[in-house]
Amino acid sequence: MLFVMAGGADTVRMVPPILDPAVRQKQAISAIVAINGKIGRNEGDPEKPVTSADIGWGAYDDDDLAQMVARLMAFPQLTTLKIRYSKLTDAGVVHLKKLPALRNLSLETSAITDAGLAQLTDLTQLGTLNLKGTQVTDAGVQAFEKAMPKTKVER
Secondary structure, three states, rough: OEEOOOOOOEEEEOHHHHOOOOHHHHHHHHHHHHHEEEEEEOOOOOOOOOOEOOOOOOOOOHHHHHHHHHOOOOOOOEEEEEOOOOOHHHHHHHHHHHHHOEEEEOOOOOOHHHHHHHHHHOOOOOEEOOOOOOOOOOOHHHHHHHOOOOOOOEE
16 A cells, blocks of 8 residues: 555545556556557656657557556546557547547557547547558548548548
């Protein structure tokens, strides 16, 4: 257990390590580094929060992504995520909805289709979406762009 001072010097509460944000962030960074991934930080912020993660170039499938997204949720300021050359399908895209601050997302060379693309409309902050090498059709992109006119789609 971790002891955390809360509400003054006379108040002490026990926080399980898994709930401690610093512990969760260290675990997430370790998981990213273990797969040769990279993180980026906002160096202008005194706390240097993680703002980007590149977990691409892997054999990620939907289950792997679900586990990684659970870890990435430790970074509330995560705005950029790159997942390239993965086995990600429409079923796995649903997990990305748990990262609502995303502004830049790369799903390059994955198996997503128009159905998976439609699920990304919940990411209302999205500014750039890389779909190069996916199975998304022109019709799917047009429907997405109609729903998300501020998002630039790269194909």
